[in-house]
Amino acid sequence: MTTLTHALGDSATMVRRQVKHMWRYPSVTLMLVGMPILMLLLFVYVFGDAMGAGLGGASGGRAAYLDYIVPGILLMTMASTAQGTAISVAMDMSEGIVARFRTMAIARVSVLTGHVVGSLFQALFSVAVVTGVALLLGFRPSAGPVEWLAAAGLVLVVSFALTWLTVALGIASGSVENASNVPMPLMFLPFLGSGFVPTDTLPAGLRWFAEYQPFTPIIETLRGLLMGTGAADSAPLALGWCAAVSVASYLWAKKLYNRDPSV
Template identity: 55%
Template sequence: MTTMSYAARDSRTMLRRNLKKALRYPSLTLTVVIMPIMMLLLFNYVFGTALGAGIGGLPAGSGEYIDYVAPGIILMAATSGALTTAISVCVDKTEGIVDRFRTMPISRASFLTGHVVGSVIQTMTSITLVIGVALLVGFRPDATAVEWAAAVGLLALLTLALTWLSAGIGLVAKNPETASNIPMPLTFMPFLGSAIVPPESMPTGLRWFAEHQPFTPVIETLRGLWLGTAIGSSAAVGLAWCAALSLVGYVWARRTFKAGAKR
């Protein structure tokens, strides 16, 4: 077997380990699902009438606030998945399992690869459930099959980027509690974008941040794909952010893991 074959085999083994662990301890996965669903119900049924009345130009053909807010809340499921990755990696590190793996004849890349791929699968499953709830409460996209595939692909790319960043967070965190707190700003950054209200309604400084942060172009691209609103340059900018965050997270996590092995 080649080096790549050994790495792929060991990564599959680590992936199975992490997926089995997630099934045995589903509380973290449930948290990723429950938080966006609660936010979706809250903003739709409690704040939806007031917020919807204040937003001009809701998605064409809808006129319902749920069609505006659902893409942002669905994206929030991707950001919430960052918590599970950071905590899971940190638990393995603090419990000494990582040190055991380093003494075994396995690929050094397999530990992080197994965690990242496993977390992406869990998060995409959570996103699917949140989309299902959104459809039940009135979200009505008119996307074609190709547009749905593009939207899911964009969410997968964002999830991958955030998962690599979270793996790095888990490696540098002192304990699981710290690992659960550091990614929290990522979870709520969509609210400081266009998830709930248009940036045009915000004060000048906050509006600038909302328009130039990573999640706003992704949200606007999802709205365009699902509901037919104008996408403009949002798709290119969103993809660029996903690529940049993936690269930064990957390099940071790999270097941190290698540095830990030298101590």
């Protein structure tokens, strides 16, 4: 058996382990997907009519605002799922299972790979559920098959980047309690971007941050793909941010995982 085959086999085993955890404890997935749905309901039915009036659009009011905020809610869903990954990684690191894995003849990369791939499955499922709820509420995207495929690809790329980031944060946190709090800012970055209001309505200092933080081009790209407003301008920056976060987070997570266990 080659080294690559061995690593792939061990990674598949670790992925099955994560999928079994999700299957046995569905309440975790429900909790992670529940918050974005609650936020969607809150903003659509409490603030939607007033906020949508300022956006205009063919439908106006609440319907226009629903179409506007869905991309931000979807990004919040990905961040919520990634937060669950940080907790899962911290739990493995603090409860001794990783120390036991270190003594076994398994590929070291497989443990983290299992968390990442398992989280991607969970993220795609969560995004699908939230999208379904949005459609039931009246979300009406104009995307064709190609745009939907591109949007799904973007969701996968963004989830991959956020997952590696939260894997590193989960290892670095040192405890489950810290791991549940450290990734929390990721949930609120859509509020400080174009997720819920156009950036040009924000005060000058906050507007600068909103326009240049990573989530804004991602939201604009997803919105452009789903609503047919065009994503050519924001897509390169969105993909660039995802690539940078993925590489940096992977290297950080690998360094933390491979360090001396006694440190």
